Amino acid sequence: MDELETRELGYFLAIAEELHFGRAAVRLSIAQPALSKAIRRIENRLGVTLFVRSSRYVALTPAGEALQEHGRHALNAIGAAARAARQAGDTQAPLRFVLKPGGDAGLLSPILAEYANRPDARQVDILFSGPADRTDFLHDGRADVGLLYAPFDDLDGLACETLRTEDRVAILPSRHRLARRKSVRLAELDGETWPRWKGVPGGDGTGPEVADVVQLLHMITARRMIGMLPRSLVEPLPPGLVCIPVTDAPVSHLVLAWSRRERRARIASFVGAALEASRHAAGIR
Amino acid sequence: MDELETRELGYFLAIAEELHFGRAAVRLSIAQPALSKAIRRIENRLGVTLFVRSSRYVALTPAGEALQEHGRHALNAIGAAARAARQAGDTQAPLRFVLKPGGDAGLLSPILAEYANRPDARQVDILFSGPADRTDFLHDGRADVGLLYAPFDDLDGLACETLRTEDRVAILPSRHRLARRKSVRLAELDGETWPRWKGVPGGDGTGPEVADVVQLLHMITARRMIGMLPRSLVEPLPPGLVCIPVTDAPVSHLVLAWSRRERRARIASFVGAALEASRHAAGIR
DNA sequence: ATTCATCCATTCCTATAGGTTATCGGAACA
DNA sequence: TGTTCCGATAACCTATAGGAATGGATGAAT
Numbered sequence: 094m095d096e097l098e099t100r101e102l103g104y105f106l107a108i109a110e111e112l113h114f115g116r117a118a119v120r121l122s123i124a125q126p127a128l129s130k131a132i133r134r135i136e137n138r139l140g141v142t143l144f145v146r147s148s149r150y151v152a153l154t155p156a157g158e159a160l161q162e163h164g165r166h167a168l169n170a171i172g173a174a175a176r177a178a179r180q181a182g183d184t185q186a187p188l189r190f191v192l193k194p195g196g197d198a199g200l201l202s203p204i205l206a207e208y209a210n211r212p213d214a215r216q217v218d219i220l221f222s223g224p225a226d227r228t229d230f231l232h233d234g235r236a237d238v239g240l241l242y243a244p245f246d247d248l249d250g251l252a253c254e255t256l257r258t259e260d261r262v263a264i265l266p267s268r269h270r271l272a273r274r275k276s277v278r279l280a281e282l283d284g285e286t287w288p289r290w291k292g293v294p295g296g297d298g299t300g301p302e303v304a305d306v307v308q309l310l311h312m313i314t315a316r317r318m319i320g321m322l323p324r325s326l327v328e329p330l331p332p333g334l335v336c337i338p339v340t341d342a343p344v345s346h347l348v349l350a351w352s353r354r355e356r357r358a359r360i361a362s363f364v365g366a367a368l369e370a371s372r373h374a375a376g377i378r
Numbered sequence: 379m380d381e382l383e384t385r386e387l388g389y390f391l392a393i394a395e396e397l398h399f400g401r402a403a404v405r406l407s408i409a410q411p412a413l414s415k416a417i418r419r420i421e422n423r424l425g426v427t428l429f430v431r432s433s434r435y436v437a438l439t440p441a442g443e444a445l446q447e448h449g450r451h452a453l454n455a456i457g458a459a460a461r462a463a464r465q466a467g468d469t470q471a472p473l474r475f476v477l478k479p480g481g482d483a484g485l486l487s488p489i490l491a492e493y494a495n496r497p498d499a500r501q502v503d504i505l506f507s508g509p510a511d512r513t514d515f516l517h518d519g520r521a522d523v524g525l526l527y528a529p530f531d532d533l534d535g536l537a538c539e540t541l542r543t544e545d546r547v548a549i550l551p552s553r554h555r556l557a558r559r560k561s562v563r564l565a566e567l568d569g570e571t572w573p574r575w576k577g578v579p580g581g582d583g584t585g586p587e588v589a590d591v592v593q594l595l596h597m598i599t600a601r602r603m604i605g606m607l608p609r610s611l612v613e614p615l616p617p618g619l620v621c622i623p624v625t626d627a628p629v630s631h632l633v634l635a636w637s638r639r640e641r642r643a644r645i646a647s648f649v650g651a652a653l654e655a656s657r658h659a660a661g662i663r
Numbered sequence: 664a665t666t667c668a669t670c671c672a673t674t675c676c677t678a679t680a681g682g683t684t685a686t687c688g689g690a691a692c693a
Numbered sequence: 694t695g696t697t698c699c700g701a702t703a704a705c706c707t708a709t710a711g712g713a714a715t716g717g718a719t720g721a722a723t
Contacts, residue, residue: 096385097459098383098385099382102456113670124713126672126711127710127711130672130673130711134710139460140467141466142467146670148670148719149669149719150719155469155641156463156464157463159466159641160463160466163463164463166459167452170448170455171384171387174445174448177448178426178441178442178448179424181445182424182439234448249638354448356440398699400700408682408683409682409684410699411701413700414701433691435690
């Protein structure tokens with residue numbers, strides 16, 4: 094009936110990205126006619142045209158665009174399935190833990206220490222990733238658990254445990270009109286320039302694009318914009334900046350997250366250790 | 379490298395469900411040796427054993443269980459991709475709208491009427507589904523849009539617009555000790571018997587299992603349990619029951635939901651019509 | 664206009680992935 | 694110890710995916 098083979102889907106996606114049969118063929122290390130035939134095969138089976146192709150141009154049809162969108166996800170899912178199987182078969186496989194550099198709120202080493210004490214602890218590989226793609230790591234199985242910030246990161250399809258809840262603070266230049274305040278409300282920050290976060294769908298400010306917290310802090314110091322973040326993300330605070338609690342901003346959660354489809358047993362011990370460590374750290378403060 | 383073919387994955391899943399090569403072969407309409415070879419092929423490629431098989435028993439290994447979980451999802455995704463492509467190719471394809479019988483809060487016909495007025499309206503197929511699987515319809519592309527109740531239904535991977543927000547009401551037999559109250563708090567309902575919702579992960583009461591609202595209302599009338607639902611789900615209220623607002627229960631949202639990967643253009647008009655219709659209906663009340 | 668370069672489609676051939684039937688061999692059980 | 698069940702193996706077959714060469718449409722260049 095449907096039967097869209099993984100390989101064919103990979104071929105399709107390569108062409109959909111290159112919009113060029115020849116280049117796609119090179120990338121896939123096969124000959125170009127094989128591609129032409131494969132696409133025609135898929136088109137016949139699905140009963141739709143995927144590409145409008147003259148000898149000069151290749152373009153996606155609406156059906157092609159739909160298949161690209163859904164197909165990319167499906168192919169990732171296949172990859173994740175294979176990875177998960179391989180991983181689960183190897184009981185010695187290290188636990189892969191993804192986080193943003195500087196985004197651990199000081200919890201990384203307590204968590205690792207606590208986990209190392211567990212009888213069933215295994216090696217932990219730490220992966221540092223860019224700002225927006227830690228969720229991808231979890232979804233496609235490149236990592237087992239990750240530290241995310243809700244509601245910054247998109248927790249779709251992930252299960253999680255909250256390690257810490259924190260207010261959000263506005264980060265202002267120390268000369269800012271509100272810099273002396275004990276707290277502010279969101280409405281008072283209307284009209285300010287906010288960052289556009291690179292690659293983050295919700296990060297829709299009006300100001301220049303920033304890729305990470307360090308860049309953001311530079312921009313704020315330069316009085317080009319202001320920012321609002323969970324407090325732990327900006328500690329220690331660079332000179333020339335102040336942070337003021339925002340009373341009516343939704344609280345932010347530092348969460349330990351993992352794929353819903355992950356086998357809970359593999360990571361239960363780690364989750365337990367992280368909760369324990371964060372409780373302990375909270376008690377100390 | 380990985381390359382787990384769709385067909386092979388289908389074979390694997392069939393065996394994983396049947397736990398019997400012979401029966402799986404029948405179900406797949408192929409001969410049994412083909413299955414044995416396919417599984418061995420996958421095992422070699424992934425480098426893990428998927429089944430422990432004696433001549434007497436077949437059982438999944440941990441790796442097999444992982445592959446089953448992730449693989450089922452991946453295969454669904456492939457099916458959804460194929461369906462989406464077919465669907466998008468056919469510009470005349472009807473819009474498929476899934477909802478629970480009685481779960482439309484009276485909005486179904488206003489929505490359809492409003493949508494029918496739109497210049498780009500197309501035929502709408504209405505699908506009625508059981509209590510818990512409307513989300514599946516949206517995820518695997520059997521439906522384009524659906525009416526769901528948050529936080530009852532799991533909105534993971536779905537985009538949505540809220541059509542109506544409502545308090546939740548406790549549904550009590552009219553002789554219940556709290557039946558005369560104007561409102562109650564959750565704590566006052568402690569110790570009551572709650573339903574277990576069939577097939578709903580969060581529906582974890584202690585009482586008998588119920589499959590739908592009608593069953594629930596019967597059970598409440600028979601004083602076997604009490605319930606708590608969005609108000610519109612129990613209107614009109616059968617005799618012998620009362621409903622009391624629960625002040626501190628999280629509000630419930632009637633939402634129009636669709637797959638995140640859906641091409642927004644296809645359904646934008648319908649979403650607009652639904653919002654319009656629900657606003658209009660709210661104004662009338 | 665004519666030629667040229669580009670790039671997808673077609674043709675033809677071959678290797679092999681994936682299927683078939685027949686048979687084997689181990690495990691439970693009477 | 695024979696019988697039954699069930700997966701693995703062996704031997705063979707064929708549909709098809711992929712390779713190489715070629716064709717043919719299209720836009721650009723002179």
